[in-house]
Amino acid sequence: MRNLIIASTSTIHGSGYLEYIKEDVLTALKEVGATSLLFIPFARPGGITHEEYTKKVQVALEGAGIKVVGLHEMQDPKQAILEAKAIFTGGGNTFVLLHELYKRDVLTALRKAIFSGTFYLGTSAGSNLCGLTVNNTNDMPIVHPPSLKALGVIGYNINPHYLDPVSGSTHMGETRETRINEFHTYHHIPVVGLREGSYIRVLGDKELLKGELTARVFKKDNKPVEVSPDFDFATLN
Amino acid sequence: MRNLIIASTSTIHGSGYLEYIKEDVLTALKEVGATSLLFIPFARPGGITHEEYTKKVQVALEGAGIKVVGLHEMQDPKQAILEAKAIFTGGGNTFVLLHELYKRDVLTALRKAIFSGTFYLGTSAGSNLCGLTVNNTNDMPIVHPPSLKALGVIGYNINPHYLDPVSGSTHMGETRETRINEFHTYHHIPVVGLREGSYIRVLGDKELLKGELTARVFKKDNKPVEVSPDFDFATLN
Numbered sequence: 001m002r003n004l005i006i007a008s009t010s011t012i013h014g015s016g017y018l019e020y021i022k023e024d025v026l027t028a029l030k031e032v033g034a035t036s037l038l039f040i041p042f043a044r045p046g047g048i049t050h051e052e053y054t055k056k057v058q059v060a061l062e063g064a065g066i067k068v069v070g071l072h073e074m075q076d077p078k079q080a081i082l083e084a085k086a087i088f089t090g091g092g093n094t095f096v097l098l099h100e101l102y103k104r105d106v107l108t109a110l111r112k113a114i115f116s117g118t119f120y121l122g123t124s125a126g127s128n129l130c131g132l133t134v135n136n137t138n139d140m141p142i143v144h145p146p147s148l149k150a151l152g153v154i155g156y157n158i159n160p161h162y163l164d165p166v167s168g169s170t171h172m173g174e175t176r177e178t179r180i181n182e183f184h185t186y187h188h189i190p191v192v193g194l195r196e197g198s199y200i201r202v203l204g205d206k207e208l209l210k211g212e213l214t215a216r217v218f219k220k221d222n223k224p225v226e227v228s229p230d231f232d233f234a235t236l237n
Numbered sequence: 238m239r240n241l242i243i244a245s246t247s248t249i250h251g252s253g254y255l256e257y258i259k260e261d262v263l264t265a266l267k268e269v270g271a272t273s274l275l276f277i278p279f280a281r282p283g284g285i286t287h288e289e290y291t292k293k294v295q296v297a298l299e300g301a302g303i304k305v306v307g308l309h310e311m312q313d314p315k316q317a318i319l320e321a322k323a324i325f326t327g328g329g330n331t332f333v334l335l336h337e338l339y340k341r342d343v344l345t346a347l348r349k350a351i352f353s354g355t356f357y358l359g360t361s362a363g364s365n366l367c368g369l370t371v372n373n374t375n376d377m378p379i380v381h382p383p384s385l386k387a388l389g390v391i392g393y394n395i396n397p398h399y400l401d402p403v404s405g406s407t408h409m410g411e412t413r414e415t416r417i418n419e420f421h422t423y424h425h426i427p428v429v430g431l432r433e434g435s436y437i438r439v440l441g442d443k444e445l446l447k448g449e450l451t452a453r454v455f456k457k458d459n460k461p462v463e464v465s466p467d468f469d470f471a472t473l474n
């Protein structure tokens with residue numbers, strides 16, 4: 001039974017790292033009886049080291065009785081993934097994250113763990129990873145992974161940190177909506193634009209929108225639609 | 238002798254397509270004696286067809302006595318590139334552009350033409366293409382080219398539509414500067430952040446910043462610096 005929190009961002013404006021989502025995460029960790037959390041630090045936000053990033057997560061969960069261990073420390077990363085009760089993939093650069101996961105050949109193990117009921121938390125790049133592909137990341141392609149195919153533990157793609165067009169902007173770069181429409185020139189995969197503060201709570205067959213905001217759903221040859229909290233994205237499959 | 242205009246954008250706010258740069262382009266076309274312009278439409282902005290995009294360029298140059306022909310119409314695209322007096326690669330999605338160029342195996346011909354003195358105009362994705370790699374594009378990776386290696390007709394990379402951090406923004410996505418700094422965790426290639434309205438005029442050994450704005454230069458392990466119009470980027474090599 002799948003058990004995931006797929007979040008747009010780790011941090012909302014004016015709040016600490018993971019703060020807005022901490023209670024929900026701790027509840028989920030308790031429910032699966034996890035006393036440790038396997039952290040995947042490979043996305044390296046701002047280029048920080050795996051050690052620094054792992055420590056940041058440990059600090060954010062201080063006092064909760066959860067030991068955070070980094071996947072980079074594991075001698076057998078596949079085994080570590082398959083044995084973990086809970087896994088968290090942090091945000092940063094999606095290309096770097098995927099490149100490292102392909103290099104270590106752990107995507108299949110990660111997918112297997114998630115479908116076996118291991119609790120998975122993803123934020124930003126870690127949420128991109130849950131989709132069929134990472135074709136809808138906002139990140140700069142600073143490295144070139146062998147493929148953009150991702151975990152496919154949900155039947156659509158995620159665009160995290162979704163941004164509405166800025167009214168009155170004089171900037172000529174593409175809006176997020178234009179970019180996603182261009183994607184649909186080539187692909188049929190639905191895309192969920194998840195605004196900061198929103199997350200998808202996957203539990204068994206349900207994939208419910210959580211948080212206070214609506215999310216924007218893009219399907220090829222359809223006008224985008226806004227869906228409200230508690231909308232079930234499983235209906236997109 | 239190289240002869241290029243490498244522009245941040247095709248269009249500045251409140252102005253028509255190519256309007257702000259039209260006079261400089263027509264002067265360059267006249268100097269090389271070009272009566273036709275070979276247009277590379279593959280970046281497909283907004284997903285438009287190659288025919289529509291080629292027509293858009295023809296309309297923008299109306300009255301100048303220049304016939305615009307699309308590379309997609311050519312039976313032998315390599316030969317067409319090598320015989321052209323002037324080539325223009327339009328903006329859109331950099332990944333789509335590069336993917337199509339690799340598919341047609343024309344990058345070497347394009348590089349050869351540019352080093353032989355063919356006038357080259359690039360805007361946005363067409364400018365990204367001039368760098369060593371397209372690792373610094375802002376675009377969404379909607380397709381996956383075999384490599385991010387580009388033309389390398391300049392010794393650095395371009396970040397077009399360069400944007401300064403928005404003061405007071407509550408959005409938690411990375412700033413452009415953060416993204417480029419993350420790039421430098423992995424690469425030594427200098428990056429030029431080129432603001433809308435700016436372009437690089439490459440003529441022989443000179444690579445001068447044109448337009449009214451400064452540009453931002455990023456080098457690994459150095460603080461970014463602002464350079465003024467007429468700065469010679471060839472000194473970065």
